[in-house]
Amino acid sequence: MHKQLAFAAALAVSASFALPAAAQDTPQLDTVVATVNGTDITLGHMIIARARLPEQYQQLPDEVLFKGILEQLVQQTALSDSFEGDLPPRVELSLENETRSLKAGEVIERIMAEPLDEADVQAAYDSEYANAEPEQEFDASHILVETQEEAQAVKAQLDEGADFAEVAREKSTGPSGPGGGALGWFGKGMMVPAFENAVMNMEPGQVSDPVETQFGWHVIKLNDVRDTEAPELDAVREEIELQLRQTRVQTAIEEITSQAEVDQSAAEGIDPSVLQNLDWLE
Structure with missing residues (x-):
């Protein structure tokens, strides 16, 4: 299977660097930090790459991360441009799954971010604590x-x-x-x-x-x-709001899925063991 570039190797180089001369005075998400064969690499690309680093790398100094991430993205872009022929199924399918997962996650994030009605928060609190027998x-x-x-x-x-x-x-x-x-x-x-x-x-x-x-x-x-006495609403507000948001997300998932045109009949009769056929991906 494909192995990702070793990030540690990119971080082993010197931590000294200079911002490109064409960099904007106030960096933005679309600020171009490098160009490889005509393909721009932006600060946005670097920020998302940093956010996905393993925790041990997250603790490194910013100047080390900047240099290492930029070099990694430059190398990946150059290697990507050098690819010839058709992408193997494992890459095509991985891209499809990743796109599907990211878009679904964005829908969930938007649902989670919607404001809650204070009356719903109070009702959830009352249901949990107002009539609870003291222990x-x-x-x-x-x-x-x-x-x-x-x-x-x-x-x-x-x-x-x-x-x-x-x-x-x-x-x-x-x-x-x-x-x-x-x-x-x-x-x-x-x-x-x-x-x-x-x-x-x-x-x-x-x-x-x-x-x-x-x-x-x-x-x-x-x-x-x-x-024991029931806690005040403010003491458990965060917990209650999280429960309400999670319930809202689950309800939305069920509603959206129920409204979708779904046909799983083609999966009937397929031996589940076929999921082990990794050689199909090459």
Whole structure:
């Protein structure tokens, strides 16, 4: 298959360059930066080439990118002009697919950019949050040890009045140990089931019996419980607007496709394995 020119080779040359003497005082998209066999290369060509570079090249200094991209486009233009004969099917088909993809993407971008009705945003917010039942969040601490015997000894120590945070700093093998075992606030589904079930059946201030999870044995203290509050609209506006735009795009895709004259009958009966016949493209 065809291999693209190695961009790294073009960047290996000196970073020094000079703008063409004929360059406009204020560069524009159609500013010509080079001409190869009568074919103009513009700043627009260079900008789109830069936008499609792999991320590792995007970090290079602008002067290096300018020189490298310009040289690459000059080489590609010269090589393109030297091509003789008919283009192989893989090139013709790739050009057709690329054109189709870019035009379809432009339609989607335009749909995404259309302004949203504030009433729709408010309605989506109300649907998601206004009537949602409040959920509980838990503030807990724990002491994690390796064996049940160690956990039972820790529980006995706490029952005798030892300070939970001090015992956690001394005994806990978990990452929260140095912080006195504090886990902070968490909601349902954020902890492993056995730990969550124990917490949900405790009262604030209560210390649990040893609880086993895949991480070891826990002795848990429930510090507090609170009900979550729905976020303000502005806090979730970006998320809601994105969902609305994506829904609008999907609806548009379905509508436009349904209105198109589509006949897929010719595909019936074709063995799907034919997609592996890459030799047809040569």
